[in-house]
Amino acid sequence: MWEVIAFWVLAVLAVASGIAVFRVDSMARATFLLLASFLFVAGEMLVLELHYLGALTVLMMTAEMAIMAVFMIMFMMNPAGLEPMEMVHNKRGALVISVAVFVALTAAALVVPWPERAAPHPxxxxxxxxxxxxxxxxxxxxxxxxxxxxxxxxxxxxxTARGRYGEHAAPSRPEPSPHAHAHHHHAGGDR
Amino acid sequence: MAEPAPMWTVLVLPIVLGGLALFAASLNGVLTAVASGRRATLAEWAEPLRASARLLVRQRRTTFRADVVLRRVGIAGIVVAALLASVPTPLGGVAVADLPVGVVWFNAMEILLWALVWLTGWGGNSAFSLVGGYRFLAQALAYELPLMFALTAPPLAADSLRVGAIVQAQQDVWFALWMPLAFLVYLIGIVGVAFWGPLSPPAAADVAGGVTAELSGADRLVFLAGRYLMLAAGAAFAVPLFLGGGQGPLLPAWLWSLLKMAAVLAVLVWLRRFSLVRAERLMSWGWLVLLPVVLLQVLVVGVVVLLRG
Missing domain, CATH: 1.20.5 (Single alpha-helices involved in coiled-coils or other helix-helix interfaces)
Incomplete structure (x- = not known):
């Protein structure tokens, strides 16, 4: 019984936070609402006793979204939502496409004749x-x-060229200057 | 090992983990006192409790246009992640839930800090705390993969991701003895997860405390507690993974577990004496030294498992 309740609660939360991604005006909030949606899906897998896939989804998605937040914020003009911003462009088209895809996927999930479990739970x-x-x-x-x-x-x-301060950093070779005889720099490393 | 854990374990987990975290905080305070020439009195051991009380009565400072929701999620989330990570950790022979994929579960909960620490840094709308958040991610990229591979070595040897089975497999020899490099890399990874000691640039003084820069009052208390809890959770998980769980002579299993956990935690806290490692240098060490070393370790474990048949 509680599995059914947990399944539906998680399902609603996953879809709701997925929708919320496009309702907020902050890149950080959008990113982590998307992560929340994934985590609710991971919760679904755990409810279905797919422990490995559930844990793996948490693991992969958290790391991925944390890194993605860095890049999304780097490339966005208004990452913090301090100014008005729209998460959606081409509103009507986007709405049509997303609703169509959602309906198609849901229909497929409901229509496909899933096989009954033959063997007991492994x-x-x-x-x-x-x-x-x-x-x-x-x-x-x-x-x-x-x-x-x-x-x-x-x-x-x-x-990768090493960072500026790395211990093993290869110092950039000084440009051969016409006054090469005047100064001779020996910068740290030996490579 | 598959018997369902009694309900009271759910209540015991926060108490034990909280006790370990308090021990870590106290030890940290005492080490600070000793380093500055004071004696390690009982008052020094109790300092974290006094500091907590002070933080509780102090008013919370808020920053201009802070993202309060994200910040609160980050601060409180670390405590939750540390508690959840410890769900498969057995005390003696009893865990809250000996999950079939306990090791992966710990890894997944520990990695939640990627998001949570960054959110704490971001939420404050302050440059220094944001720098701290980014530093954590930069560091995480360096230690996380070696940590993941270190986590695969014990399950490989035990032929199970279940923590209970991993403890069983160490009845003759502790894994720490014949896979010491994986143990070492695991400990380094945990230091990174809790951004502790040499890996504490995300909260270092050179950026005015980094992620902790804008935290005050109860916020600060919860965040710092979460950090100690995470350190304790990592130290505790090392015991079933590498140190034979509750195995030992004379004393009961739960006491052996607790003693080993405290010992590992003490070593981790003591690492604070080493100076900070810069992120780019950690990246070099992580990918050029730790990763090849731990891959070789996993290879050795794999060969041993194959030969043993």
Whole structure:
């Protein structure tokens, strides 16, 4: 019984905070209302005993929205909502599109003939989830995952010029000046 | 391990975690006193309580056009996140809820501070507190990935994300002994999560207290309490993860848990003696040293698990 109540409360809250994203005039509020919406969805997953997916949604979305807030605020003229601002452009078109998408998705969710659960609830849903996604390719996926991650780290490393004060910072080579013989700077590092 | 926890554990959790947080605050005060040449008297140990009372009676200062809602969410949220993070942490053999994905749950709750600390910094509509909020995010980018990989090592060895199973798997050898690097990186990550000691630039004096700059009265009390609670939650979670949970001779399991938690917490508090690490240097260390080290550690654990069969 309480699962049904929790499901509906969370569902309403998720949609409501999703709508509120477009009703506020502060970038920070919009960003974190969107995060709130995601967290309510994560709550839905926990109610449905999809523990792993629920926790993962909290984890991914929080980190993502926190970083996104930085960029959204960086590129917005009125991030704090101290001046009047509209979150919506092309109001009518946007409304039509979003309502159409919402109706289509809801209809799909309601119309699709979902299979009845045949087996009892698995003791370890996380394990089953991993099996379902990767099957016997688990090892390959893991190795590829770590490989991709290492590549990303290495690529970032190679592409990054060190900060101004970093301990291992390579001092920028002074421009070869016509009076090179006059001064000879030795700046800290040896690279 | 799957028996449902009794309801009273819900009441015990805030008391135990609050006690640990108070211990951390007191120890911090005593270390400050000793460093400045005073004796560690009982009065010094009780200083956090007096400071709390002072903050409670002081009026709250508000800033011009502050975003009060976001700020309050940030301040109060940290306390909530710390309590929720400790839900799967067992005291002895009993946790509030031994979730099937306890380790991921802790990670998810701890990462809520990305949003909450930033919101506290943003909400004040003040440059210094905003700088503090941004500093926290910059730091988080450096420590979070190593912390996540450090968190994967014990579940890998125990073949379960359930904290109870991880404790069971340490009956012969504590994980801290054969995966010390993961333990070390975990502790560094927790110091970052609670922006404590060397990783406290988000609340450092050079930006007038950063995220705490505009906090006064009850706001300040709740925020600082949340920070100590988070530090305590991290220290407490290290015990089932790396230090064998409640295992130990003679004493009852819950007492062993508590003693180990206090010991880890004391080490973390003591780290305040080290000087601040700048965000960009932390980034270099995090990604060039901690991350490769912890990946190698996970590789070693994986190989051991495979060989053991």
């Amino acid at each position: 003791s370890d849903a996380t394990h089953q989830l991993g099996e379902a996604i990767m099957r016997d390719k688990m090892l390959v996926m893991m190795v590829v995952g770590v490989g991709l991650f290492a590549t990303m780290v290495a690529a970032t490393l190679l592409a």
